[in-house]
Amino acid sequence: xTELLQTLIFGALIGGVYALMATGLTLTFGVMKIVNMTQGAxxxxxxxxxxxxxxxxxxxxxxxxxxxxxxxxxxxxxxxxLVIERVQRIDHGLTIxxxxxxxxxxxxxxxxxxxxxxxxxxxxxFNRSFRIGSLVxxxxxxxxxxxxxxxxxxLQLVIKRSWLGYAITAASENPEGARLVGVEPVRVGxxxxxxxxxxxxxxxxxxxxxxxxxxxxxxxxxGLTLSVVILGGLGSLAGAFAAGLLLGVAEAMTTTYVSVRxxxxxxxxxxxxxxxxxxxxxxxxxxxxxxxx
Amino acid sequence: MSEQDARPRQRPSKWVAGRxxxxxxxxxxxxxMVLAACSSSNSGSSGNTSGPLKIGxxxxxxxxxxxxxxxxxxxxxxxxxxxxxxxxxxxxxxxxKVLDDGFQPxxxxxxxxxxxxxDKVDLLLGTFSSLLNAPDSAIAARQGMLYIEPSGGAAxxxxxxxxxxxxxxxxxxxxxxxxxVEWVTSLPADQRPKTAAYVTQDDPSASPAVAIFKTKLEAxxxxxxxxxxYAPEESNFDTIAAAVSxxxxxxxxxxxxxxxxxxxxxxxxxxxxxxxxxxxTKSPSDETYPSAIGTKNAQAVFTSxxxxxxxxxxxxxxxxxxxxxxxGHAPSEDAANSYTAGQVxxxxxxxxxxxxxxxxxxxxHSHTVDTIVGPLKWxxxxxxxxxxxxxxxxxxTLQIVAPKSAATTQEVLNLKPAWAS
Numbered sequence: 001x002t003e004l005l006q007t008l009i010f011g012a013l014i015g016g017v018y019a020l021m022a023t024g025l026t027l028t029f030g031v032m033k034i035v036n037m038t039q040g041a042x043x044x045x046x047x048x049x050x051x052x053x054x055x056x057x058x059x060x061x062x063x064x065x066x067x068x069x070x071x072x073x074x075x076x077x078x079x080x081x082l083v084i085e086r087v088q089r090i091d092h093g094l095t096i097x098x099x100x101x102x103x104x105x106x107x108x109x110x111x112x113x114x115x116x117x118x119x120x121x122x123x124x125x126f127n128r129s130f131r132i133g134s135l136v137x138x139x140x141x142x143x144x145x146x147x148x149x150x151x152x153x154x155l156q157l158v159i160k161r162s163w164l165g166y167a168i169t170a171a172s173e174n175p176e177g178a179r180l181v182g183v184e185p186v187r188v189g190x191x192x193x194x195x196x197x198x199x200x201x202x203x204x205x206x207x208x209x210x211x212x213x214x215x216x217x218x219x220x221x222x223g224l225t226l227s228v229v230i231l232g233g234l235g236s237l238a239g240a241f242a243a244g245l246l247l248g249v250a251e252a253m254t255t256t257y258v259s260v261r262x263x264x265x266x267x268x269x270x271x272x273x274x275x276x277x278x279x280x281x282x283x284x285x286x287x288x289x290x291x292x293x
Numbered sequence: 294m295s296e297q298d299a300r301p302r303q304r305p306s307k308w309v310a311g312r313x314x315x316x317x318x319x320x321x322x323x324x325x326m327v328l329a330a331c332s333s334s335n336s337g338s339s340g341n342t343s344g345p346l347k348i349g350x351x352x353x354x355x356x357x358x359x360x361x362x363x364x365x366x367x368x369x370x371x372x373x374x375x376x377x378x379x380x381x382x383x384x385x386x387x388x389x390k391v392l393d394d395g396f397q398p399x400x401x402x403x404x405x406x407x408x409x410x411x412d413k414v415d416l417l418l419g420t421f422s423s424l425l426n427a428p429d430s431a432i433a434a435r436q437g438m439l440y441i442e443p444s445g446g447a448a449x450x451x452x453x454x455x456x457x458x459x460x461x462x463x464x465x466x467x468x469x470x471x472x473x474v475e476w477v478t479s480l481p482a483d484q485r486p487k488t489a490a491y492v493t494q495d496d497p498s499a500s501p502a503v504a505i506f507k508t509k510l511e512a513x514x515x516x517x518x519x520x521x522x523y524a525p526e527e528s529n530f531d532t533i534a535a536a537v538s539x540x541x542x543x544x545x546x547x548x549x550x551x552x553x554x555x556x557x558x559x560x561x562x563x564x565x566x567x568x569x570x571x572x573x574t575k576s577p578s579d580e581t582y583p584s585a586i587g588t589k590n591a592q593a594v595f596t597s598x599x600x601x602x603x604x605x606x607x608x609x610x611x612x613x614x615x616x617x618x619x620x621g622h623a624p625s626e627d628a629a630n631s632y633t634a635g636q637v638x639x640x641x642x643x644x645x646x647x648x649x650x651x652x653x654x655x656x657x658h659s660h661t662v663d664t665i666v667g668p669l670k671w672x673x674x675x676x677x678x679x680x681x682x683x684x685x686x687x688x689x690t691l692q693i694v695a696p697k698s699a700a701t702t703q704e705v706l707n708l709k710p711a712w713a714s
Contacts, residue, residue: 003535003539006535007532007535010531010532010535011532013531014529014531107355108355111355111359115360115363116354116355116359116360116362116363117360117363117581118360118551118552118555118579118581118585120555120585122584122585122587126559127559127562127563127586127587127590127712128562128563129563129564129565131565136535136563136564136565138531138563138564140563141531211528211552211556212552212555212556212585214357214359214360214552215355215359216355216356216357216359216395217357219357220526220528251529251532252531252532255532255533255536256532256535256536259521260521260522260523260524260527260533261495261521261522261523261524263523263524263527263529263532264523264524264526264527265524
């Protein structure tokens with residue numbers, strides 16, 4: 001029983017981390033139908049920025065995440081205005097190619113700026129745990145999971161309760177109708193990218209103290225974040241969080257009760273299963289558009 | 294117009310035409326074979342005998358092992374600059390032709406093919422990891438090129454019958470467990486670990502070495518309580534660490550390859566499980582290892598290395614000094630290994646006196662080369678006949694504890710202290 005509980009704790013915590021990493025992608029993919037392949041690179045960039053703040057100024061990476069939110073948001077606006085919006089005008093589908101190319105460029109630039117060496121931040125909690133009886137709760141994962149909950153709740157409030165959220169919903173569901181009521185989809189798109197990229201600051205901070213990273217660490221995270229978004233259903237922040245948890249628990253259970261070798265195959269297997277039996281994702285309802293396609 | 298030209302041309306008889314046809318096909322086939330032989334084999338002397346000596350290599354300068362490769366490349370650069378400063382090789386200055394493969398085996402293979410067939414390099418030097426060196430050495434073998442590799446010690450690389458492959462470290466992974474097992478054997482029976490856990494990445498170097506560890510330690514009566522292999526993509530080790538903790542082994546043998554070494558230790562720290570003895574391959578020799586796991590936590594961790602900066606072999610102290618001066622930081626083991634590969638290549642070229650791939654390989658098979666990792670000699674498959682060094686972190690320094698001839702300290706910490714965090 002202890003082993004099962006411990007496995008569930010580890011799974012839920014790492015699942016929260018996955019959800020945190022995927023937050024930005026959930027917004028762009030779900031609301032704008034843009035697969036932003038720079039998500040992994042932006043996470044790694046955030047991790048490096050938190051690392052620099054940690055090494056040079058001793059700033060805790062979680063605090064660092066709040067500090068880099070604004071510049072990351074501005075980077076998101078620049079990304080949208082300079083690339084996404086222009087490419088979209090040519091062909092919406094080309095955005096995946098453009099962002100993939102940008103991710104490769106970003107990897108090179110990160111390597112130039114920080115070098116190829118492995119980095120990690122080591123705040124006091126990076127290798128500590130709380131103990132509840134014989135159960136272990138790693139502090140780093142717990143804080144990352146709490147960050148994930150915080151970011152999800154704030155973004156959910158923004159989307160559901162603010163004028164910006166109404167505008168985002170209107171522009172994504174009916175751009176022409178949104179224009180008629182004074183909502184400019186291009187401006188809304190810039191906002192979505194600002195929020196999306198800013199939110200990667202928190203995922204990057206978690207990456208910096210949970211894992212060692214190098215410029216090409218994005219390869220690992222783009223796959224995992226896409227898995228979370230597809231499983232959760234497009235645009236559902238709560239769904240992405242739940243999908244992250246599910247993925248984390250499934251991985252942990254596989255490691256403990258099936259085979260360590262199979263753990264990394266879990267996301268792919270789950271996507272295959274979900275796309276076969278519930279293509280709209282686990283936590284969203286099918287729409288008329290889904291049925292038509 | 295001559296009379297002969299004025300005569301109407303007669304159609305050759307079918308027999309004559311048939312013979313001419315057969316002859317033409319024969320000549321064409323022969324020509325093709327000769328051309329193919331010329332283009333696909335470099336067993337003879339190189340056509341270029343003047344100008345810079347082009348030495349080609351493909352390195353993972355980007356990608357997950359870019360840090361390792363950067364050090365390795367620096368080792369190659371230092372070697373080339375020293376060779377050139379001393380007048381070059383066989384009177385020719387050395388230039389390095391380096392391509393990046395991003396740690397993709399397909400790209401690496403493509404790069405070596407290009408270096409040989411398009412760039413027409415005179416010589417090759419190897420890359421990093423068994424993953425890349427396995428296909429690249431096969432390409433070199435097919436093209437008849439000498440291939441000296443600074444890394445890639447998986448025993449499987451040397452069972453393919455290649456005569457031109459040479460490993461520029463003292464031993465392959467088959468030898469890796471020996472010094473540690475000998476040390477465990479030397480302990481009084483009551484101080485030997487009773488149980489062991491084996492965790493390894495699915496890797497051509499790490500997993501066979503860990504399998505040998507398991508076989509040898511079980512033969513000593515050390516009971517296996519956990520034995521798992523994880524995929525190279527694995528990044529979350531908390532659950533594995535919890536399972537190891539649950540099994541409660543006294544000794545943990547970890548076949549680490551890159552960042553997994555640090556991630557696993559961090560997970561062991563999180564679950565508060567500190568084995569009495571910990572051996573990890575590869576990772577602990579990385580300069581960032583102590584800072585990544587907490588400096589005090591590296592204390593008494595064992596690993597196996599090919600080279601030590603303190604070793605007394607000829608040229609080693611000069612290598613450390615020159616490298617530090619040139620790059621502003623101390624050399625890593627990877628830098629030393631690539632420098633060694635360069636030393637081996639230079640020794641063969643100087644001795645043979647010309648670029649003849651087969652003659653160079655033959656010379657290496659029959660001679661011993663003095664290098665900064667000690668004297669190297671190889672068997673017929675390119676396996677070096679030396680021994681790896683057993684190293685242990687002691688008070689922030691990676692000390693060599695075995696064999697005695699290379700030891701930098703006489704003290705071995707039998708028990709690892711509990712994690713400092």
